[in-house]
Amino acid sequence: MPLDLEEQEQLDQFKAFWQKYRNLITGVITAALFAYAAYSGYQWWRNSQALEASKLYETMVGAIAKGDKDQTLRAADDLQKDFGRTPYAAMSSLIAARIASDAGDGNKALDYLRWAAKNASNDGYLALAKLRLVTQLIELGGEKDFAEADQILNQKPIAGFESLWLERRGDWYLAQKKNDQAKQSYQEAWKKLDQAKEFPEEARRLLKVKLDAVGGVSQ
Structure with missing residues (x-):
């Protein structure tokens, strides 16, 4: 059935649009297919690896x-x-x-x-x-051991482990007989630990022992 003038005009517009943008459209579709294939392949690889x-x-x-x-x-x-x-x-x-x-x-x-x-x-x-x-x-x-430990402790703490990071910093100070700095680190760790209710009671007791050894919790 022959097209009427309006349908013919729409067809001509589509042909012109396709002629102008076909490379771009084809490229986007191809990239999307490759991305999907890569994602599917990665998921399979990850599951297989696990x-x-x-x-x-x-x-x-x-x-x-x-x-x-x-x-x-x-x-x-x-x-x-x-x-x-x-x-x-x-x-x-x-x-x-x-x-x-x-x-x-x-x-x-x-x-x-x-x-x-x-x-x-x-x-x-x-x-x-x-x-x-x-x-x-x-x-x-050893000197190198303390330096390596210091480098690790200077890194940003993993979320949720901030109090333990501070406690290890206190251990680091205490092992070098820097009791004042150790006390400050332990006190900061205690404050963090007091806010983190999910930590086991054993962790609190251990930190309390360390705090008592350097002078206790500041009021």
């Missing part, structure tokens, strides 16, 4: 139950190497650090903590790794 990492983590848990330190640490190493972006890698590194430390291998423990403190994808594990690393460095007590 599944494989969980299997390796289960192997590590089994090794811990058997008391097989070597297999436990190998599993943690493999999780770091092959599945470093998953939470399992950081979680296993924290566990491996404790096992290595208990076995008397302090350097290996520090390596695991340093890896997790740099690579953990989960904020909670990242904060725990940094705080535990600082504690280990303070216990070592």
Whole structure:
């Protein structure tokens, strides 16, 4: 059926519009398709990675139950190497650090903590790794150890861990016999902790012991 004049005019306008903008429209559609394909591929990859990492983590848990330190640490190493972006890698590194430390291998423990403190994808594990690393460095007590701990503590605290950051700063001062600065840090930590009701009572008791050791809470 032949087009009337109005329909023919609309068709001509559409043809002109398409002729002018077809490259742009085609480019936008192509980019959107590529973005969707990339997102879908990433989601599949992430789910696949998490599944494989969980299997390796289960192997590590089994090794811990058997008391097989070597297999436990190998599993943690493999999780770091092959599945470093998953939470399992950081979680296993924290566990491996404790096992290595208990076995008397302090350097290996520090390596695991340093890896997790740099690579953990989960904020909670990242904060725990940094705080535990600082504690280990303070216990070592060397000049380089204090400097490394200071560098970590100068970083912005992970949200929700501000009071523990301040408490570790107090530990850092106290280990160097800077009691006044330690007391101030502990007092600031106490104020933060008093506002964070979700913290366990054990954390409050421990901080209170430290505060009492340097003169107590200011009123």
